[in-house]
Amino acid sequence: MAILSHHHNKYPLRSLQHVPTCHHQRRSHTRVTCSVTTTSTKPSSNPDQLIVEPGLDRLVSTPPPLVTPTSSPLLNDPSLQSTWSHRAWVATGCTTVMISLAKSMVAAANSHIWLEPMLAGYIGYILADLGSGVYHWGIDNYGDASTPIFGSQIEAFQGHHKWPWTITRRQFANNLHSLARVITFTVLPLDILCHDPTVQGLVGVCSGCIMFSQQFHAWAHGTKSKLPPPVVALQDAGVLVSRSQHGAHHRPPYNNNYCIVSGIWNEILDKHKVFEALEMVLFFKLGVRPRSWSEPNSDWIEETETHSQVTVH
């Protein structure tokens, strides 16, 4: 099949979908077939995405159901708007982070130790970027909507790959509430138990950056002219993940630039193929295949805005 051979030479890892011991071979094969049938009915705008053999669409008489769990959200879709529950979780998340930072500052003032908490805060900012990359890689590649705890995040990120532009229309608390909830549950016990200014400095900055990573991510999808100038300046300075760096995450081969805080780890992780090595370890130890090996896959290929609106009824 031309679809498989097209990427076969370019990305040798894809050839693993022919390993006979693979438990998910049938599933990934079905996905590829579906991606052919859904796209072959429409003109392909990007020659990189798929090569469809001319006679292939004649083999399919009835179109199969859409592979993706949800349809493209409309501009005023309620799923993009914040609820009071979203706002409450963001408020508790912010309060939790503020308590951590305040405790760090009070303890630093009392003990006159400032350098260590400030250095710890900087390390927290650096580690938050790494954490965002590992988490993003995990939910992009493993599990599905039925996975406990992470299911809704996995589904949301799959939807994000198909309709990346919707993140710019998503309201603030709607975008942040999932991470705010995680931060509340993990940081609140530390707020109560820990009184060390250095530990609180690291935890406060790190958890704050992780909670706001979805906002930094949304800004990375913005257009320069529409973003607030200070945000553009921070992106250009490398303090926040840049638009060009994150743009590469949404282009083939869909297996790089996972970090969404500052993006400082992206080059290091991608150059040393850290995630690809982890994927190999998980595959050979547990037999689990990451989604990124199954490309081209309609789940990850971006639909253009016009295209999405055409498919919405």
Ligand SMILES: [Zn+2]
């Ligand atoms: Zn992603």
Ligand SMILES: [Zn+2]
């Ligand atoms: Zn994105």
